[in-house]
Structures are given as structure tokens and as C-alpha cells.
Amino acid sequence: MLYMEPSGLWLAGVMLAKRAGDGSLEIHERRISALLYAAYGKQPSPRAMQYIKRAGELMAEVKDSDWDNCTPHHSNAVPVLAKVHMLLALSGVNNVKVDHVCLAKAAALLDRGVYTRALRKLLAKDDSSDDSDEADHEDEEGEDAFDDSEGDDGSGNNSDFDAKHPRWPAGIPGGIGGEFAPKGSAESGNAQDSSQQNWPDDRVDSSDMLEQIALLLSGGGEARAIISGIRSIISQTEVSEEAVNGQVDADNVGQNTADPAMATTDHGAIRASARSIADTDIQEAMDTASQSGNVITQKGKYGTPQNVYNGTNGVTVVIETSGRNAGKIITVWRK
Amino acid sequence: MTTSSNIQNILKEEDIEGLLALGAPGDEYSYEANDISIFITALNGHSLTEADIVPIVSRVWAKYFNLSKEDLNSRNSAFQRVAQKILG
Numbered sequence: 001m002l003y004m005e006p007s008g009l010w011l012a013g014v015m016l017a018k019r020a021g022d023g024s025l026e027i028h029e030r031r032i033s034a035l036l037y038a039a040y041g042k043q044p045s046p047r048a049m050q051y052i053k054r055a056g057e058l059m060a061e062v063k064d065s066d067w068d069n070c071t072p073h074h075s076n077a078v079p080v081l082a083k084v085h086m087l088l089a090l091s092g093v094n095n096v097k098v099d100h101v102c103l104a105k106a107a108a109l110l111d112r113g114v115y116t117r118a119l120r121k122l123l124a125k126d127d128s129s130d131d132s133d134e135a136d137h138e139d140e141e142g143e144d145a146f147d148d149s150e151g152d153d154g155s156g157n158n159s160d161f162d163a164k165h166p167r168w169p170a171g172i173p174g175g176i177g178g179e180f181a182p183k184g185s186a187e188s189g190n191a192q193d194s195s196q197q198n199w200p201d202d203r204v205d206s207s208d209m210l211e212q213i214a215l216l217l218s219g220g221g222e223a224r225a226i227i228s229g230i231r232s233i234i235s236q237t238e239v240s241e242e243a244v245n246g247q248v249d250a251d252n253v254g255q256n257t258a259d260p261a262m263a264t265t266d267h268g269a270i271r272a273s274a275r276s277i278a279d280t281d282i283q284e285a286m287d288t289a290s291q292s293g294n295v296i297t298q299k300g301k302y303g304t305p306q307n308v309y310n311g312t313n314g315v316t317v318v319i320e321t322s323g324r325n326a327g328k329i330i331t332v333w334r335k
Numbered sequence: 336m337t338t339s340s341n342i343q344n345i346l347k348e349e350d351i352e353g354l355l356a357l358g359a360p361g362d363e364y365s366y367e368a369n370d371i372s373i374f375i376t377a378l379n380g381h382s383l384t385e386a387d388i389v390p391i392v393s394r395v396w397a398k399y400f401n402l403s404k405e406d407l408n409s410r411n412s413a414f415q416r417v418a419q420k421i422l423g
Contacts, residue, residue: 266400316358333363
């Protein structure tokens, strides 16, 4: 099940606002809008944008030193880190220098318990000056900013969803599924008096997180390409490979059990599928091309060695033979 | 308005990966064009610059062709030309 978790997007927006450092949220609005569009397949509602802007305003007041008390690492941080990194990358903001330490903290913050506690700290600052009708109003407004999430069945009855993903306490934005507990409604959801409650520590289920990352990456494409993308992104964040493998393999999501000889890039996989070329066609093309000496070894446009197999079955297969795509089919077509 | 079809033509003209030159069909980059189009559509109504579009093309390319940062850098001038053509 896909549910959209605004906290990650919220934080991405916040990070963009914060890291750009030029004080202009306007210039980033359209980019945030673009990334939300990519993730949700629709434009964010005005409420969502208002919410993101508010997050940016809050965040602009936070000094780097305020983050120091946040736990910088958590086992669940790895996929979350990948997600945040991807969101930032998708935003296409050139002048954002991704700070890995900051992202690691962000990842930890996305963990339910730590994130919630950190937000409580931030919001406590606001509450001390004004117990904020405005903030309450914004929470209510934010309530259905993402109300098309699949976590909501559209009927208004989210009981199963709520059971799995408890709501956030009043005054805390970024609740799972875009839901926000109204202030003072201690009987509803998890809303409690912030001075007394035990804050929830239901950590992110990593398979859920992977699913979300995967969907963000691919728009629902093939899992093997998704995992490849996740690994690629994680490697860019300089998280230890061991940690990455431990996290991703444990989830056993979309592992490619196909013959390694049939490994493809996303482009290759899509082209084969769109052109109705099966693995058996590809194998036949490679075999017959090899037997008939119809394999051209050449360098691609950017110097990467490639083999071009012209099979007697009319199928042409292009495979890179070195580099990060070594052994992968980059495209295939039928003459 | 920049459509997926327009972008596909631009990508075809640029043939960033050189696959068309190898004999691949004309729709070789249609999926990439569609993804780029989604982003551009989301930005409609705003004044776009090359700096807005290049990262989008780059991101789409990284995803479809599994490219490293170095790989992307080597294609950057092609991405810039694509962005310029999209801007018309």
C-alpha cells in the first residue's frame, strides 16, 4: 500500500528553504511544486504549499546548533536518508549544497520518535511566545493538504490506517498520511497534552520506506531498477556500503532473480517491454549474432565500450561491457 | 507550450546516447521525454531558465541510464543544448 507521508516532503521543503539561504521562498516554490507533482502526480494544493512555506519560516529561525541534540544516526536512517537525498535531487535546486551531516540528522529526524521530539522542541519555542491560534488554524488547514493519499480510503474512515500509523500529537505537523490531530482533542488519535505525554516511537518500517522511495524513484516502475537506484543514491550519501547492504538486503524488496546476463538499465528494460522483446528473443539475438560473427565491438558516444549484437531473429541488443553498466543491456530493438 | 512530443523531437535531434545513430527506432527516448515533460508541465506559468531545466534532464537521464556524476558531467553540454531547445 502506498501512503504519502508528508513529513519527508515537508522536511525536504524545509531543507530547501533553509539551505538556499537567500531568504526567498518564492523562488523555490515552483521547484517544490515540481517535486511534489512528480511524487504525487498532481499539483500540491494551496494548503500544502502554505504548509511548506510555514515550515520554511519556522526552520529559518533554527540555528545549526539547535540540531546538535538530535540523534545523528539510526538504523532506519539509511532509506530515509536516500529519500531525502532523492527529494533534494529531484528539486533541481542548483545552489543547494547537500550537506551529508545535515542530511543524516534529517534522516534521524524523520524517524518517528526522534523527529517528534525534535519538533516538540522547535514548536515549544513558538508556544512560549504565543499559544497560537494561528498555529492551530494552520494545523487544521494542513489536515487535508494531502488528503488524496492512498492511506485515506476516501470514506473518511481511516481506522486501519490509523492503527498502523498513529497520528501525531496536536501541534506537530508532518503526521503520517497527512493527518493532524486537532488541538485539545485528547480523546482522538494520539493527541495528548504535550507536557505530559510519552512521545510515540513507532519507528519507520523500512519496507514501507523502501516502497515510498521506490515509487518516488520510478513512478511505479520495476523493482530491480528501483533497488539499483536506491543503492546509487545511498552510495552518493557516503553511507557505509555495509550499512546499505544490511538495510536493503534485509528488506528483500524486488530482488532481481533474473539471469545476470539479462541485466538492464531502466532504459533497456523499458525499451524491451515497450517493443515486446522478451528475454528469450534477446538471448536468441545474442547467440545467433555470436555464432554468425555479427557482434560489433565499439565505443559509445562517451567512450564506454559496447557490444552490439545483430541477431538473425531481427533483434539488436546493445550491451555495455565496462563501467557501472558493465554487462547491462542499455537498449534493444527489432528491425 | 512544450509537449512531450516536442521534447521527444528535441531528444531525437540531440541523440544524447548515440543510440539512434546505431539504428534504434525514432521513439528511443520517448519515456525520457515524457518524464521531462511532467516536470516542465509542473513548472508552467513560471519563467524558466536553462538552470531550471538542465537538472531535470540530468535527473531523468541518471535514472534511465544509470549514470554516475561523472557520466552526467560528460553529457552536460548535451543537456544544456536540450534545455536551450526546450526554451525555444
